Amino acid sequence: MNEIYAIFMNFLKRLFGNDKIGEVTDENGNEIGKFMPKPEIPIDDEFMHNFKNNGGKFLYCENKNELRLNFSEILKENKWDHTEAYCSNKSICEDFDHTHLTFNKNLGACFFLSDCEFLISNTGAILMSSCQLGDKKLSDLPLNFIIIAKTSQLIKTIGEGLQNINKRYDRNLPTNITTIKTFDENKDSDFMNYGSTPKNLYLLLLEDL
Template sequence: MSLFKRLLNPNYKSDEKAKKSDRGKYYPEEKLPIDEKFTYNFNKNGGKFLYCENVEEVLEAFDNILLENDWYERDVFCINDQLASRFDGFNLSFSKKQSAAFFLSTCESLVANNGSILLCSNQIKEKKLSELPFNFVIFATTSQLVDTISEGLRIIKNQSGNHIPTNITTIQDFETNKEKDFMTYGSSTKNLYLLLLEDL
């Protein structure tokens, strides 16, 4: 992905400054790539982003999250059995208890224009976000990046056929001390880690 190559390139900032000085005052704004836009907005919302190139890096990052939060030998709320088996071996107790230390899940899409995570009843059944644990660990892939929520909804509709899932929602607020405005009224704040696996 272009963003992650840029992160590893030390000359990127000086290249960007040179490009900007060549552009005129009234030249149209350059459109950000979808991956860069998502990363910027997700971090601005307070989410914790862990980019992984392969499954080994995903497991290592997951281990670091457990270590950082002291979540070993704790209950994990996980509805997805495939995900539970993928992260088996960390001495966790996978259950459906809402009092668990954290919620482990996949998502439908990663929405770039507002840095949110799109979920539906495939991940959270009929539960409200407020009924789920405060801490989230979301496993996603780079192919799940979409520009807008409507693109994400279109993908859900196309994959579901006649059985469109209910309880479709987004999580966008990841900081507890952030000031609320009328756009975030009623939304649940979650401490969220995103494990993003490169699959493109």
């Protein structure tokens, strides 16, 4: 098979007069054929790359203790230690009841604290619904977001996310389904992001696999 491939590549080089045809290397510098399928990027690596490229801030947490520690560091860094957090998730409020935060649904709160539906790897976006947002638009909520997610929520595409929402909620489908993918108000937006509401967003990703 390798011999046939070499003959084929030599034919192309003679035909087009280009010694570099097909000389593509992988991440280790090994030569691979131009017409061979590219190795698939792991879904977590793809998400982290796209998420950071969108301007998001990412912190990986191996366990809940590390999650609480990283959360406290975010509060200290931004001087949010004694502020209000908009949070409607009772479980999340209980996880951080050791802080000096006041949890409420005040739109004038310092930051929005929530979980999410899924993390979309091919765009680096965060998929949310009325289960997190209620009936509020993204533009209604505070500029600052802290999102708590788990590695099991990583999926490839938004289509896959919508399918999983259908399975998860069955006949009680949530409304207000939307994605957030602009996390830097100074970042140039492409056509797909036009008109979106940028958020200063921290993602705390908890390992659960």
